[in-house]
Amino acid sequence: MAPNPKLVDAFRAAETVQDGDTLYFGGTVLDRKPMELTRALIRAGRRDLDVVTFAGSLEIELLVAAGSVRSVAAAYVGLGRFGPAPRYVAGVKAGGFDDLEYSEWSLLGRLRAASMGIPFLPTRAGTGSETLAIHDFASVADPYSGDTYVALPPLQPDIALLHAWRASPSGHVQMASPPQHLWDIDVLAARAADRVIVGVDQIVSEEAIASIPERTRLFGFEVDMVVVLPGGSWPTSSPPEHDVDEGAIGAYVSSGGEPGTLDSARPS
Amino acid sequence: MAPNPKLVDAFRAAETVQDGDTLYFGGTVLDRKPMELTRALIRAGRRDLDVVTFAGSLEIELLVAAGSVRSVAAAYVGLGRFGPAPRYVAGVKAGGFDDLEYSEWSLLGRLRAASMGIPFLPTRAGTGSETLAIHDFASVADPYSGDTYVALPPLQPDIALLHAWRASPSGHVQMASPPQHLWDIDVLAARAADRVIVGVDQIVSEEAIASIPERTRLFGFEVDMVVVLPGGSWPTSSPPEHDVDEGAIGAYVSSGGEPGTLDSARPS
Amino acid sequence: MTASRGEIADLMVVALARMVVAGDVVGVGLGTPIALAAALVARHTTRHGVHVLAGGALDVSGGVESHLRHSRDQRGLTPGFVPHLDSMDMAERQAMTLQFLRPAQVDRFGNLNTSRIGVRSAPTARFSGGLATADVPALLPRVIAYHPDHRPRSLPAQVDWITGSGHGWAGNTRKAAGTVAVVTDLAVIEFVERRGRVESIHPWSDASTVGENTGFELSLPEDAPPTPEPTPDELEALDLVDPRRRRDEEVPDPPGRDRRVTS
Amino acid sequence: MTASRGEIADLMVVALARMVVAGDVVGVGLGTPIALAAALVARHTTRHGVHVLAGGALDVSGGVESHLRHSRDQRGLTPGFVPHLDSMDMAERQAMTLQFLRPAQVDRFGNLNTSRIGVRSAPTARFSGGLATADVPALLPRVIAYHPDHRPRSLPAQVDWITGSGHGWAGNTRKAAGTVAVVTDLAVIEFVERRGRVESIHPWSDASTVGENTGFELSLPEDAPPTPEPTPDELEALDLVDPRRRRDEEVPDPPGRDRRVTS
DSSP, rough: OOOOOTTEHHHHHTOOOTTTOOEEEBEEEEEOOOOHHHHHHHHTTTOOOEEEEEEEEEEHHHHHHHHEEEEEEEESSGGGGGGHHHHHHHHHHTTTTTEEEHHHHHHHHHHHHHHHSSSSSSOTTTTOOOHHHOOOEEEEOTTTTTTTTEEEEEOOOOOEEEEEEEEETTTTEEEHHHHOTTTTHHHHHHHHEEEEEEEHHHHHOOOHHHHSSGGGEGGGGSSSSSEEOTTTTTBBBBTBOOOOOOHHHHOOOOOOSSSGOSSSOOOO | OOTTTTTHHHHHHHHHOOOTTTEEESSSBBOOHHHHHHHHHHHHOSEEEEEEEEOOOOHHHHHTTTTOEEEEEEEEEOOGGGOOOOHHHEEEEEEEEEEEEEHHHHHHHHHHHHHHTTTEEOOOTTTTTTHHHHTTOOOETTTTTOOOEEEEEEOOOSSSEEEEEEOOOOOEEOOOSOOOHHHHHHHHHHHHEEEEEEEEEEOHHHHHHHSSGGGGEEGGGGGGGGOOTTTTTSSSTTTTTTTTHHHHHHHHHHHHSHHHGGSSOOOO | OOOOHHHHHHHHHHHHHHHTTTOOOEEEEEOHHHHHHHHHHHHTTTOOOOOEEETEESSSSHHHHHHOHHHHHHHTOOSSSSSSSHHHHHHHHHHSSSSEEESSSEOOOOEOOOOOEEEETTTOOOOOSGGGTTTGGGGGGGEEEESSSOOOTOOOOOOOOOOOOOTTTTTTOSSOOOEEEEEEEEEEOOOOOOOOEEEEOOTTOOOHHHHTTTTOOOOOTTTBOOOOOOOOOHHHHHHHHHTTTHHHHHOOOOOOTTTTTTT | OOHHHHHHHHHHHHHHHTTTTTTTTEOOTTTTHHHHHHHHHHHHTTTOOEEEETTTSSSOOOHHHHSOOOOOOOTOOOOOOOOOOHHHHHTTTTOEEEEEOOOSSEEOOOEEEEEEOOOOSSSSSEEEEGGGGGGGGSSEEEEEEESSSOOOTOOOOOOOSSSBBTTTTTTSSSSSOOOOEEEEESEEEEEOOOOOOEEEEOOTHHHHHHHHTHHHHOOOOTTTTOOOOOOOHHHHHHHHHOOOOOGGSSOSTTTTTTSSSSS
């Protein structure tokens, strides 16, 4: 067999991103954020990005500080128990990018419609909300009852960027067990996206994957690029490898949002 | 705490079924069929049942032989590598009950709509099929493209009857790991149904459940009754307890569909 | 009369817990220890006739701190884990029955704002976003809000932004009552027939304080009873589920600044 | 010319496998060893540029028998398991690209019958049901049928019941081509512009035998080539993926009764 073309470095992965792409950032709040892939995008000078994430944190901070974003679509952006995301909040207040707030169900419902391959997902979620009204979704009548529902259209990001535990050269990706909270949203976003780039703490053999097949969450044919990035989610968590680095996030907050405090990969 | 009312015997479970109910039978082909619960229904004399199952086999044979069914809705009825289901085929040919053949996606899609709590699920699956036309589903226009899709309405059985590995008195149900093929359809049907009755090979403590929480597939609040029925899926399989009893099924086929060969629970 | 952060947190938690009924399946969101403690206290006081789904795990024994652990540390403590998409389905099919929400603002209709103050393109404040706040009032049988800093800007006549629509909104096709009540650091208010009605006033407050600190007209009976103090059973449950008092984190310090310390 | 069950099974398997292209993700249904062997042979001959999902597991090493094992015995042999609802989603979003189907009848439009002969209320034959046969022609980029008993009642002008709609049906909004070909024990037939066209004839048959045993008019060039015999690489793959010849089970015994043993 030819050398597997899925294994690339972060530079090569960032090169495949175009200015203006719609990028989904995996992880939720302070867990599993693809920080090192985000740094690579910034180093590559990517701009006008339409950023989508279910619950964003420090990756959004870096991107906003670098001036890389055209819009941020999310159901939450903040630093969890560390409070608001200072760069993000300042950026929204200054009108520096389009603040596409989503409700949880409508963002995830759009990704579900894409991953299910259906034209729209009918839902009652969000009815009456101004946050829903931002998006101007069509409504649809239930052909059985005549009642009106929101019709969530598929959301298919150009690329999903994830950080995960480990993968094999052929691109099978495994996550920790027991599962970390909200892990399945990473899988959902990957299946919704056109292309998938996964940074992993460990690259392992195909045999290692097959030895615990029940932990495989994405298959090689669903993954376009694998980047070996030990500690690549730092300072956010990466189960089972490491927890949130609370000191580093505290230092970031204390600095008032100085991206330099997050510049490098995880200190070893 | 009061004695847990979820633990009942098969007689009591069968009593809660009404003539004319719509019953979903769990398991697929020769795996995890709720045979002992089916026998209890027949002993209780239940009639005019609207039977639903994704892929039916010997439970359908028993019910047809007993004259208990008004309709059979399924994407498959047969005995797998043992060939056709003789009583079922004879019953269909004689017009003994309504043969509500389903396509796989439309049956599972209706259960999904129910378990997702949505009014309908739009799909392209089954377009142009006479099997789909049996059900006279409404169509729906995608409000974005204008294209027409099938609108699958929710299917909410009155009761789902399952056979599973083990449960606790409070009704947490665990299944084998690695997962047996098609296990998730049992969970889907349980979540779609109004009420859920689960026969299990083993009753275990709440502590035993918590010791391997990642194997829990249904939670107590989703399960109405638990019946301790060791070998209750015989002669179909029940992982990890036992495989298909090929001899017993062969004997049934050789007998030309004599239900007496399947009358008792698993011989020990 | 004065009240400490701890007294305020305790009474808010038990007031919320008392609205939980046997059979409820309570979903708890991220970063809301008062909501989590209330659900767990209710689980205790109903003798486990209530289920709590928080952090992707069900009914984690050991209380608030255990629910906040990483899942790998929850083995032995929980009957099982729930993928998030399953919990979405549970909400939409109403297998989840109740959620407590902590918005920045609640208005006279029970509308909730967790989004922003001012216009979207250049707001004067941007909160972290509501996650499911926009969704669950239209899905669950009921939603109950809480706010630990009861003042006119927190309970205005009209929220600056409707993240989640309130009680009695039109168009719901199932039994989704919307936001049925709000528990504050001063009182318990229920939304009935599109109006806020004071059900009880906390011992350290009174009718005029509640009225003055609310930005809309309340139905406020002169004889509104005091919110009952935590019972011995409730106090025991509070100690069991939150011995390290994570619930206090949500109450401002000093509580209610200077407006409430004397009644 | 005569052909044994084994020769028929081998040539059908490799003819199907040759239609698989690198990058295909092939879904295989229950109880169809020829389909499974074909997908696994293609995986071998494309040097693993093909993925096979069967029995809820992906790319089980060890061939047909391993795929039929219980999942607990597949640890070490598969990269992972796929819940059935995930595989449904894969099909509908076209992450699954191909499925082989074995219907009772295939007609001139590639319509498939796995349901019944006669009216629904009192049919003269009731098959076991088509599972996804009705669904996948409208979902996947392409579907390929096979039938090991080529005769007019198997390939009629019109199927008795349209379980799965054929090639070129109206209304598909994605690139779902429907049933693009059928491989039989006599020939390889492709459906092009709503017409069956013979692509090749198996070595033991000829144009007139194919024509006489087909219930509809075929585009049948006089110079239709013989279906190439299995190559050494294909024979090696057949041995690797199905050493116990489970594929033979789907071929009737004696094959094709008396109509084909002499050409």
